[in-house]
Amino acid sequence: MCNAWNHSPLCNCGWGGVDYGTQGYGNLLSLSLENVINCSRNSNILKDEEAKTFPVSCPWCGTIVFYHTNGFGDSVYFDSLGYPWQIHECFKRYWENKKALLKTNLNSPEINHDSGFFGMTVNQQKRLILVGAARKIPNVIVGEFLIYRMTEESLAKQMTISMQHLRNIYGHLYITETAGIKILSDEELEPIVKSKVKPNTIINQQRVVSLVRSEVKPNTITNQQQVVPIKSNQKNKRIPCPYCKRNIRSDRLKKHIKNKCVVKNSR
Incomplete structure (x- = not known):
């Protein structure tokens, strides 16, 4: 008896509920x-x-x-x-x-x-x-x-x-x-x-970035900071008046002593 596993493609037995032949093409199941x-x-x-x-x-x-x-x-x-x-x-x-x-x-x-x-x-x-x-x-x-x-x-x-x-x-x-x-x-x-990418693409991209970063010497940023000169404002540094002890800008100290220093001018 024919079933799903032994039914020949040329068999016209009607297995599977088909009640007619198929003229060499087999029934609905036999034709792959x-x-x-x-x-x-x-x-x-x-x-x-x-x-x-x-x-x-x-x-x-x-x-x-x-x-x-x-x-x-x-x-x-x-x-x-x-x-x-x-x-x-x-x-x-x-x-x-x-x-x-x-x-x-x-x-x-x-x-x-x-x-x-x-x-x-x-x-x-x-x-x-x-x-x-x-x-x-x-x-x-x-x-x-x-x-x-x-x-x-x-x-x-x-x-x-x-x-x-x-x-x-x-x-x-x-x-x-x-x-x-x-x-x-x-x-x-x-x-x-x-948008499908190869499984290792993202990992490889991260690795490349990591390798590029690792090529930078550890002290590069520190050295760059050291190379840039620090502008000091020594000219206008505040210093104490020798008489009244107030902190006065260095470029104005002379004028302060002459005209504004209460202690100096009270003498």
């Missing part, structure tokens, strides 16, 4: 999405993932469906899990249009090689997986972009991958906040990608 988008088996979306199944919202009608991938680019939306593995109606309509387009445009250079199924980008697909995994974590509240009460640890555990793997594959799509994890939208992600 990578063959449609990339015309190859080298998945650039989930090539390092194992088989995963997550509840997600249908991008067309918003219904909760089950996103399933075997980790090699074959992906599908199910209405429910288990026999007869009914494929979601929106996916059926999408796939029929895609197959019709495939017959004439399979080798077209206009095919977007950076897109995944449903015309989604790699990042959009990964967002679906993150949100789908979050929905299965108890006590987690999934908002439009902020997933409340969720941590990286709980997300990695739910996805059965390591923290490092989570950060390597999905880390650019979210940021951690006090309330939970915020999933970045395309608009929020774009300026981050454009």
Whole structure:
């Protein structure tokens, strides 16, 4: 009996809920999405993932469906899990249009090689997986972009991958906040990608500044201060009058003694 792992691309058994043949193209599941988008088996979306199944919202009608991938680019939306593995109606309509387009445009250079199924980008697909995994974590509240009460640890555990793997594959799509994890939208992600710098750039810049500063001799500032002559105002220094003991400017002392010194002039 055919299933998700042994179903031949040329098999017309109708596995997956399809009750008709596909004239050599296989049914909805057997036709690899990578063959449609990339015309190859080298998945650039989930090539390092194992088989995963997550509840997600249908991008067309918003219904909760089950996103399933075997980790090699074959992906599908199910209405429910288990026999007869009914494929979601929106996916059926999408796939029929895609197959019709495939017959004439399979080798077209206009095919977007950076897109995944449903015309989604790699990042959009990964967002679906993150949100789908979050929905299965108890006590987690999934908002439009902020997933409340969720941590990286709980997300990695739910996805059965390591923290490092989570950060390597999905880390650019979210940021951690006090309330939970915020999933970045395309608009929020774009300026981050454009302004992205190499990890050591800032550190290296700081190091260069530090090295430049270290080349300055320790006594440079002190020496500069010593070189600048200090202008002393010796000419106008205040000195005490020898008679009245008042402090008088040196340039006015003579006049003071002659005309203003009370002690001198009282004699």
